[in-house]
Amino acid sequence: MNWRKLRVFLLTVLALCLIPATRWYQIDEPILRYFRASHDVDPLALHLSGEFVESNLGTEQNSDGSVTVRMIAQQYLFVPHCVLVPAGVPVHLRVTSADAVHSLAFNGTEYNIKVLPGTISASRLQFARPGEYKTMCREFCGAGHYAMRSALKVVPRDQFPALQPGERGTCAAQ
Numbered sequence: 593m594n595w596r597k598l599r600v601f602l603l604t605v606l607a608l609c610l611i612p613a614t615r616w617y618q619i620d621e622p623i624l625r626y627f628r629a630s631h632d633v634d635p636l637a638l639h640l641s642g643e644f645v646e647s648n649l650g651t652e653q654n655s656d657g658s659v660t661v662r663m664i665a666q667q668y669l670f671v672p673h674c675v676l677v678p679a680g681v682p683v684h685l686r687v688t689s690a691d692a693v694h695s696l697a698f699n700g701t702e703y704n705i706k707v708l709p710g711t712i713s714a715s716r717l718q719f720a721r722p723g724e725y726k727t728m729c730r731e732f733c734g735a736g737h738y739a740m741r742s743a744l745k746v747v748p749r750d751q752f753p754a755l756q757p758g759e760r761g762t763c764a765a766q
């Protein structure tokens with residue numbers, strides 16, 4: 593065994609490990625998300641079956657008073673185009689992409705959710721006050737990126753309607 597070579601080799605490995613160890617915050621968030629998230633959604637079959645079929649998109653009321661909102665981001669729109677949620681309750685957002693990397697941002701809030709094809713981005717939001725929040729895509733995703741907008745409408749909790757089947761993905765049901 594050549595100890596000098598081994599020492600050089602080990603020092604090189606150590607030096608290479610130090611780079612990501614000290615610069616981990618520079619690693620692109622979508623890459624980390626890709627390794628962490630579940631990969632059980634096929635972007636090409638979203639509308640055919642599973643959690644993101646059209647009838648399942650929008651706002652679902654949970655028994656604990658919170659709501660779950662499911663959305664699809666695609667070039668160049670968010671589906672549903674308008675989402676209705678009650679104020680002051682946890683909003684469990686689940687969103688996936690049908691094509692490119694998008695980012696779902698709620699104007700006037702800190703919320704900015706990266707959306708990747710093949711993975712489900714799950715986050716917990718909450719909106720204290722009623723109002724309308726414009727949502728927009730904040731990740732450049734192609735020619736129509738700047739037109740990729742939608743809305744989130746927050747209504748007082750006691751005015752939130754009992755959503756009938758087929759009304760999950762609309763703001764008109766109130």
Ligand code: CUA
Binds near residue numbers: 667668695729732736
């Ligand atoms: Cu989607 Cu930019």
